[in-house]
Amino acid sequence: xxLEVMTTAPDTGLRAWFARVRDSDVFYSFRRxxxxxxxxxxxxxxMGGALFAPWIAPHNPFDMAAIxxxxxxxxxxxxxxxxxxYLLGTDNQGRDVLSAILYGARISLGVxxxxxxxxxxLGVSLGxxxxxxxxxxxxxxxxxxxxxxxxxxxxxxxLIDGVAHVVLPRGSYGSIAVYxxxxxxxxxxxxxxxxxxxxSTLVEKSKEYVxxxxxxxxxPAAIMLHHLLPNVMxxxxxIATIHIxxxxxxxxxxxxxxxxxxxxxxxxxxxxRIGNDFLFSGxxxxxxxxxxxxxxxxxxxxxxxxxxxxxxxxxxx
Amino acid sequence: xxxxxRSVGRHLAALACALAIAAAPAAAKSxxxxxxxxVLSMDPYMFNEQLLLNFTGNIYEPLxxxxxxxxxxxxxxxxxxxxxxxxxxxxxxxxxxxQDGTPFTADDVLFSYERARGEGSDVKLYVGEIKEIRKxxxxxxxxxxxxxxxxxxxxxxxxYIVSKAWCEKxxxxxxVDVRKGTExxxxxxxxxxxxxxxxxxxPGVRTVLVANPNWWDKPEHNVTEAVFTPIGNAATRVAALIxxxxxxxxxxxxxxxxxxxxSPDLKxxxxxxxxxxxxxMDQKRDELLFSNVKGKNxxxxxxVRQAFYQAIDIDAIKSRIMRGTSTPTALMVAPAxxxxxxxxxxxxxxxxxxxxxxxxxxxxxxxxxxxMNCPNDRYVNDAEICQAVxxxxxxxxxxxxxxxxxxxxxxxxxxxxxxxxxxxxWTPASLDSHNVLLALMSTxxxxxxxxxxxxxYSNPRIDELTQKIGSENNNTKRNAMIAEAFKIHxxxxxxxxxxxxxxxxxxxxxxxxxxxxNNNNFLKWVVIK
Numbered sequence: 001x002x003l004e005v006m007t008t009a010p011d012t013g014l015r016a017w018f019a020r021v022r023d024s025d026v027f028y029s030f031r032r033x034x035x036x037x038x039x040x041x042x043x044x045x046x047m048g049g050a051l052f053a054p055w056i057a058p059h060n061p062f063d064m065a066a067i068x069x070x071x072x073x074x075x076x077x078x079x080x081x082x083x084x085x086y087l088l089g090t091d092n093q094g095r096d097v098l099s100a101i102l103y104g105a106r107i108s109l110g111v112x113x114x115x116x117x118x119x120x121x122l123g124v125s126l127g128x129x130x131x132x133x134x135x136x137x138x139x140x141x142x143x144x145x146x147x148x149x150x151x152x153x154x155x156x157x158x159l160i161d162g163v164a165h166v167v168l169p170r171g172s173y174g175s176i177a178v179y180x181x182x183x184x185x186x187x188x189x190x191x192x193x194x195x196x197x198x199x200s201t202l203v204e205k206s207k208e209y210v211x212x213x214x215x216x217x218x219x220p221a222a223i224m225l226h227h228l229l230p231n232v233m234x235x236x237x238x239i240a241t242i243h244i245x246x247x248x249x250x251x252x253x254x255x256x257x258x259x260x261x262x263x264x265x266x267x268x269x270x271x272x273r274i275g276n277d278f279l280f281s282g283x284x285x286x287x288x289x290x291x292x293x294x295x296x297x298x299x300x301x302x303x304x305x306x307x308x309x310x311x312x313x314x315x316x317x
Numbered sequence: 318x319x320x321x322x323r324s325v326g327r328h329l330a331a332l333a334c335a336l337a338i339a340a341a342p343a344a345a346k347s348x349x350x351x352x353x354x355x356v357l358s359m360d361p362y363m364f365n366e367q368l369l370l371n372f373t374g375n376i377y378e379p380l381x382x383x384x385x386x387x388x389x390x391x392x393x394x395x396x397x398x399x400x401x402x403x404x405x406x407x408x409x410x411x412x413x414x415x416q417d418g419t420p421f422t423a424d425d426v427l428f429s430y431e432r433a434r435g436e437g438s439d440v441k442l443y444v445g446e447i448k449e450i451r452k453x454x455x456x457x458x459x460x461x462x463x464x465x466x467x468x469x470x471x472x473x474x475x476x477y478i479v480s481k482a483w484c485e486k487x488x489x490x491x492x493v494d495v496r497k498g499t500e501x502x503x504x505x506x507x508x509x510x511x512x513x514x515x516x517x518x519x520p521g522v523r524t525v526l527v528a529n530p531n532w533w534d535k536p537e538h539n540v541t542e543a544v545f546t547p548i549g550n551a552a553t554r555v556a557a558l559i560x561x562x563x564x565x566x567x568x569x570x571x572x573x574x575x576x577x578x579x580s581p582d583l584k585x586x587x588x589x590x591x592x593x594x595x596x597x598m599d600q601k602r603d604e605l606l607f608s609n610v611k612g613k614n615x616x617x618x619x620x621v622r623q624a625f626y627q628a629i630d631i632d633a634i635k636s637r638i639m640r641g642t643s644t645p646t647a648l649m650v651a652p653a654x655x656x657x658x659x660x661x662x663x664x665x666x667x668x669x670x671x672x673x674x675x676x677x678x679x680x681x682x683x684x685x686x687x688x689m690n691c692p693n694d695r696y697v698n699d700a701e702i703c704q705a706v707x708x709x710x711x712x713x714x715x716x717x718x719x720x721x722x723x724x725x726x727x728x729x730x731x732x733x734x735x736x737x738x739x740x741x742x743w744t745p746a747s748l749d750s751h752n753v754l755l756a757l758m759s760t761x762x763x764x765x766x767x768x769x770x771x772x773x774y775s776n777p778r779i780d781e782l783t784q785k786i787g788s789e790n791n792n793t794k795r796n797a798m799i800a801e802a803f804k805i806h807x808x809x810x811x812x813x814x815x816x817x818x819x820x821x822x823x824x825x826x827x828x829x830x831x832x833x834x835n836n837n838n839f840l841k842w843v844v845i846k
Binding site: 063064065067069070072073092093094175258262263264276277278279280281282283 | 551552572633636637707712718719
């Protein structure tokens with residue numbers, strides 16, 4: 001597998017590690033692709049902006065006490081009625097759009113990454129188990145996966161979110177909306193991981209090193225964890241990168257539909273939903289800027305994912 | 318070439334066919350309209366909400382209806398008179414049939430009375446003053462009131478008559494309780510005497526009415542089919558109207574009024590609705606259900622209520638959220654309602670500093686938290702108003718967790734009184750202040766008193782006045798008592814009144830409608846040119 005960077009680095013010195021990265025095939029293909037470099041820069045900027053939002057955002061859009069309703073619908077700064085303190089204008093409640101985007105991206109990215117991690121853990125474990133154990137376990141897990149694949153992921157996320165709204169004690173929903181979203185998106189995405197890992201596991205488990213591990217009496221759990229897992233992770237990383245983009249979009253969709261983040265702690269999707277009501281009436285900036293931010297974020301992550309897929313796939317090189 | 322000509326010929330034939338098909342329903346006028354939320358049930362006793370009563374009022378009829386100037390007009394009763402201070406004789410309209418063909422008689426009135434005041438009914442309020450209804454003969458009833466009750470005909474204009482035989486046959490003798498969220502046959506079927514009949518219903522999607530060919534009156538409308546669609550998203554609703562998918566919609570998002578007015582095919586009808594939007598507070602429980610203050614209820618302290626009141630910048634809400642279209646109010650009734658007192662319509666000033674001090678005096682100098690319940694598809698910009706209020710309260714150090722939900726979730730919850738702080742809007746169906754005193758300000762009791770006093774505000778003097786106002790015939794004395802009651806309520810800060818909202822409809826230019834301050838049952842007056 002072409003994953004020298006991650007798996008085969010016995011020399012743990014930092015300098016040696018950098019050298020390995022610099023000389024690796026992956027980094028070579030990265031250097032050769034200007035689009036990828038641009039995407040990486042943009043993605044890093046987005047993530048930096050999201051991560052450091054509390055320090056770089058001009059306002060705190062979640063602090064209800066700091067929002068002034070009289071400042072609502074201020075257009076962007078370059079228009080005649082713009083105000084310097086609101087670079088990209090304000091929304092219907094008087095929130096600074098730029099700050100709301102930075103904080104919103106924080107939520108969108110946070111939810112996206114957390115959902116992908118959860119999805120990955122779940123999918124990889126089930127895939128390993130399914131591929132290694134085979135038989136009835138395999139059949140049950142894969143049939144569940146098949147059933148789930150016959151629904152669109154967004155539908156499953158909607159379902160989980162809807163049920164959570166009803167089941168969870170009222171009053172608490174606003175504070176746990178984030179966790180519900182992460183869970184809903186994670187559950188809707190585990191199948192891809194499980195199927196990929198299962199396929200790789202089926203190939204790997206008949207190889208000699210696995211046989212050897214079995215002969216010396218290692219327990220199945222240890223074999224799966226220490227021997228199989230490192231060798232099936234390559235494609236998983238590719239899926240995960242692209243899945244982050246999908247998860248961000250799913251979160252935005254759910255929030256746009258009004259079942260995701262509440263309007264008092266908006267994500268990018270919530271911001272677009274709020275702005276959507278004012279598209280006809282000329283207050284375009286409320287929806288357009290969060291929309292652009294979402295497109296840029298998702299596009300850059302997607303481009304990175306595409307590149308990683310190509311770089312890690314020896315057949316395409 | 319030849320082939321082309323043949324193809325053209327075929328297209329022409331197809332066009333002719335299409336025209337022929339189109340021509341047939343051209344006489345049949347379809348009226349498609351949308352609201353921001355669905356009609357929650359087809360049973361007019363299930364939920365006392367304007368939209369539901371409005372919609373079912375196309376299918377069912379009251380004894381006394383309202384005309385184009387909101388005056389009481391004979392509907393299922395042809396005339397009525399007081400035979401003694403507490404007895405009213407109503408002569409019923411003859412030769413009226415329910416839509417399933419059974420004749421309408423006094424038995425249906427008696428049955429409807431029992432159904433409206435019985436278990437599960439949400440319209441007890443409208444028959445609460447009625448002690449009994451006596452059948453004189455098939456087409457005459459005597460309505461006996463508990464005490465002399467001058468405005469009885471006004472009071473029963475939204476109490477619709479249902480069919481005894483139909484309800485009994487279909488197991489719908491009792492309406493389902495809105496607070497329990499269940500359904501029965503009458504939730505999705507209807508059998509009234511009115512100008513329209515229910516053709517099909519898909520809850521949340523589409524409800525289709527067709528004109529009742531056997532209606533007793535001569536229709537003023539020229540609609541053969543009316544299709545009602547709830548469209549929750551404001552922008553989508555506007556887009557649907559502009560694209561011609563619907564003929565009329567309400568409420569119009571305030572920001573889109575200029576755009577629709579500028580469109581050559583569309584027009585706007587705007588008036589002031591007789592609805593007052595207000596916030597209510599749980600003043601009854603010893604501890605709020607949803608707050609971090611334990612062991613006591615901050616709303617029992619008038620200073621806290623006043624702090625909330627003075628923290629609200631109503632002018633900012635008017636100019637920013639309502640775009641100048643609302644009328645801020647200090648009273649719980651609109652100018653269109655009998656008993657409105659202009660002199661009392663003075664709000665406490667907006668004063669966040671004073672509010673903070675009031676909170677500190679009351680013993681809440683530090684942040685305290687509570688939940689707020691709000692609909693997001695019922696009133697004009699309801700969720701936005703609540704969100705703004707949350708911001709304003711944050712500035713005086715109260716952290717409010719806003720739950721803005723669709724009305725199908727919101728109403729059952731607040732009607733169960735599972736709320737500490739809520740938004741509600743109220744139009745007195747009788748267009749008289751007595752209804753407001755009875756429904757919103759009286760101490761909750763059986764029989765409809767305080768049925769919508771969801772925070773349990775209570776002042777014995779108001780209860781006493783409400784009782785007297787009900788039986789008072791002298792208008793001067795009556796209005797003086799109303800003024801006294803409103804003054805007490807304002808001094809107690811029983812609720813936090815916000816404003817009267819505009820009633821904004823948008824429609825195609827070829828649609829003629831009649832708009833009344835009570836947001837009337839407009840279908841019977843729709844004319845499509």
